[in-house]
Amino acid sequence: MRSLEHAEHRTRQAPRRDPAPSRIAYRLHRLWLTPFVRMALRVGLPAFVLAFGVGLYLADTERREALGSVYTDLHERLKNRPEFLVNLLSVEGASPELSEAVRNTLALPLPQSSLDLDLEAARARIATLSAVATVDVRVQSGGILQVVIQERVPAFVWRDAAGIWLVDETGMRVAEVSNRNDRADLPLIVGPGAEKAIAEARQILASAGPLLPRLRGLVRMGERRWDIVLDRDQRILLPVRQPVLALERLIALDQAQDLLGRDVLAVDLRLQSRPSLRLSPYALAEMRRLRGIIPAENEL
Amino acid sequence: MTDLYQTQRAMRNIRRAAMQRGVIAILDIGSSKVGCLILRFDDTEGLREMEGVGSMAGQSSFRVIGAATTRSRGVRFGEITVMNETERAIRTAVQSAQKMANVRVDHVIACFSGADPRSYGLAGEWELQDSVVSEQDVARVLAACEVPDIGDGREVLHAQPVNFALDHRSGLGDPRGQIGNRLSCDLHLLTVDAAVVQNLIYCLKRCDLELAGMASSAYVSGISSLVEDEQELGAACIDMGGGATGISVFMKKHMIYADSVRMGGDHVTSDISKGLQVPLTTAERIKTKFGGVHATGMDDREMIEIGGDSGDWEKDRRQVSRTELIGIMRPRVEEILEEARARLDAAGFDHLPSQQIVLTGGGSQIPGLDGLAARILGQRVRLGRPLRVQGLPQAATGPAFSSAVGLCLFAAHPQDEWWDFEIPAERYPARSLKRAFKWFKENW
Numbered sequence: 072m073r074s075l076e077h078a079e080h081r082t083r084q085a086p087r088r089d090p091a092p093s094r095i096a097y098r099l100h101r102l103w104l105t106p107f108v109r110m111a112l113r114v115g116l117p118a119f120v121l122a123f124g125v126g127l128y129l130a131d132t133e134r135r136e137a138l139g140s141v142y143t144d145l146h147e148r149l150k151n152r153p154e155f156l157v158n159l160l161s162v163e164g165a166s167p168e169l170s171e172a173v174r175n176t177l178a179l180p181l182p183q184s185s186l187d188l189d190l191e192a193a194r195a196r197i198a199t200l201s202a203v204a205t206v207d208v209r210v211q212s213g214g215i216l217q218v219v220i221q222e223r224v225p226a227f228v229w230r231d232a233a234g235i236w237l238v239d240e241t242g243m244r245v246a247e248v249s250n251r252n253d254r255a256d257l258p259l260i261v262g263p264g265a266e267k268a269i270a271e272a273r274q275i276l277a278s279a280g281p282l283l284p285r286l287r288g289l290v291r292m293g294e295r296r297w298d299i300v301l302d303r304d305q306r307i308l309l310p311v312r313q314p315v316l317a318l319e320r321l322i323a324l325d326q327a328q329d330l331l332g333r334d335v336l337a338v339d340l341r342l343q344s345r346p347s348l349r350l351s352p353y354a355l356a357e358m359r360r361l362r363g364i365i366p367a368e369n370e371l
Numbered sequence: 372m373t374d375l376y377q378t379q380r381a382m383r384n385i386r387r388a389a390m391q392r393g394v395i396a397i398l399d400i401g402s403s404k405v406g407c408l409i410l411r412f413d414d415t416e417g418l419r420e421m422e423g424v425g426s427m428a429g430q431s432s433f434r435v436i437g438a439a440t441t442r443s444r445g446v447r448f449g450e451i452t453v454m455n456e457t458e459r460a461i462r463t464a465v466q467s468a469q470k471m472a473n474v475r476v477d478h479v480i481a482c483f484s485g486a487d488p489r490s491y492g493l494a495g496e497w498e499l500q501d502s503v504v505s506e507q508d509v510a511r512v513l514a515a516c517e518v519p520d521i522g523d524g525r526e527v528l529h530a531q532p533v534n535f536a537l538d539h540r541s542g543l544g545d546p547r548g549q550i551g552n553r554l555s556c557d558l559h560l561l562t563v564d565a566a567v568v569q570n571l572i573y574c575l576k577r578c579d580l581e582l583a584g585m586a587s588s589a590y591v592s593g594i595s596s597l598v599e600d601e602q603e604l605g606a607a608c609i610d611m612g613g614g615a616t617g618i619s620v621f622m623k624k625h626m627i628y629a630d631s632v633r634m635g636g637d638h639v640t641s642d643i644s645k646g647l648q649v650p651l652t653t654a655e656r657i658k659t660k661f662g663g664v665h666a667t668g669m670d671d672r673e674m675i676e677i678g679g680d681s682g683d684w685e686k687d688r689r690q691v692s693r694t695e696l697i698g699i700m701r702p703r704v705e706e707i708l709e710e711a712r713a714r715l716d717a718a719g720f721d722h723l724p725s726q727q728i729v730l731t732g733g734g735s736q737i738p739g740l741d742g743l744a745a746r747i748l749g750q751r752v753r754l755g756r757p758l759r760v761q762g763l764p765q766a767a768t769g770p771a772f773s774s775a776v777g778l779c780l781f782a783a784h785p786q787d788e789w790w791d792f793e794i795p796a797e798r799y800p801a802r803s804l805k806r807a808f809k810w811f812k813e814n815w
Contacts, residue, residue, distance in 0.1 A: 089459065090441065090463055091441075091459030091460065091462050091463040092462055092463065092466050094462075096466075097462045097465075097466055097578070097579075098579065100466055100469065100470070101469070101475050101579065104469055104473065104474060104475035105475050
């Protein structure tokens, strides 16, 4: 009885399973083994689902804006932390006028986050000021924006048709002055193109030691050579080449013979081999009289 | 005939395409098992260039990457009888082989053992027009072979030119370019039942597989289990399958005769089943475990529990001696071998220079069979195992797989068949552009 039950149980419970795959299973297996299908399902489908999901999420404007606002919010919060705030602008190495000009130029609304500061642009803006030679802008700890300025040092007063300027040793204008006597300590140079030959002017001035008390200024003639103007309207016409040498020779002559103390209108050193003097009309007539030369009186 | 020619050509093209893709399946549809091997071809162009037999007998070009066998269903005498069942068996085998190979196969080369193969020897002669043999001359001499009446509903499975002779010189493999006057050829024609082939094609089509070639299993198991000198000097291969026993005779590396006996291991099993009153599965188990053909005194004392599931104690505790089992098996095995002997005699096997006989197939694993076969078939009998091919699992190296392995070799190196040669120009349909083109090519 038991074995019968057992046999019945077995036949009902485990009908012999067909090992053969069904047609659909067989076809699906073959499809799965096709390289293209396999690739598409293993790479293409996940990629598609991912892209589609992200696209679907971002398709809504509100969500996009929410994402954007989350980002900007985070950025603001970080930016406005006290560690990044700049409270003070300090200008170093500049005269009070210049530092005022720097402040006006920068026009920074302080306090401001240092992350918002564009130091390079600030530097460029300060560098446009003519009195500034070099400038260094940096954010110091403690919320200080430090501007270190090296001012241009005025070396000459330059007068031209437009006005009176102070220029530094390289010929760059530093500032405008209303009167030459505002900076009486600086030598005067005049004439168009004078600022381009500043180096030569400095050499001339350096070697013009004994003449300095009488010197009134240097005049650039035709943008190629210098004239030295002394008081009593005396002029020394320097050559284009080697003006310093010519001047030194003249000074030696002056010290030996007191040339410039005499009634001379101009000393022409333009031709080195033949320096010439222009006497005042009275001195000329007197010299001729002393030498016994009676000039022919004519209408001229 | 042209219809068949076209089908075979189409199959050849499919095979070539499959080789280009590099993967092809081998399907051995037997009466007891369906085996599927998947081959990968590594260098297809190297295959063409090879002269003679390549390295490792030309097997280095392919590798078995998937193998599966399953119990055959719906096949009797090597012929499909229940198509649905066979289709399921093929699906099982193909799917598990594909799973092992991890690759999809679309092209399949199949072999079967039944379908009543008949062998014909054909001869043809052709007078050469100019004394050099051209491809057209080869085509014409093949066309000149007189085709016997193969009967209604039969199809040509193999048609292999086995020998060319030019004037008095015979045994030419490739006569092209040689000089002579009279070209003659011998053609071996193997015909099978058309309905069986149709069933097979239909069955494979239902499995979404494309047929890239067909072969008789007697032929392919001869390829795999005869060694080279046996094939050269003349030998017969007897493939003892489940439902049919295939016989093929080889000479000069060509098959010259093939036949099949519609008896096999299944008949032995059914004899045991009837004789011992046990179910077929038990009979099969007893046969493979205790079977033999030579009884000794020891066998009288060796008792076999044959069991049963009837619930009757007397019936379930039956025992037989091994001698009794051998007594049931031996007459049937003898009958099969005698039938094979008769077929060989009819084919004139005793005129061959070498009388080597090789037994292979699952039935050849019966212990003591070689002794019995030597009595019936002559002294020169040996048991054959198929060649070893690369990547074949150990489980598939036994003699039962000789036709599957032979089919692998057949796939890698097919014999030139009639349809591989050109069609003679006269046979082309009229107004064929191809013909005009050919004429131009030959005359200018």
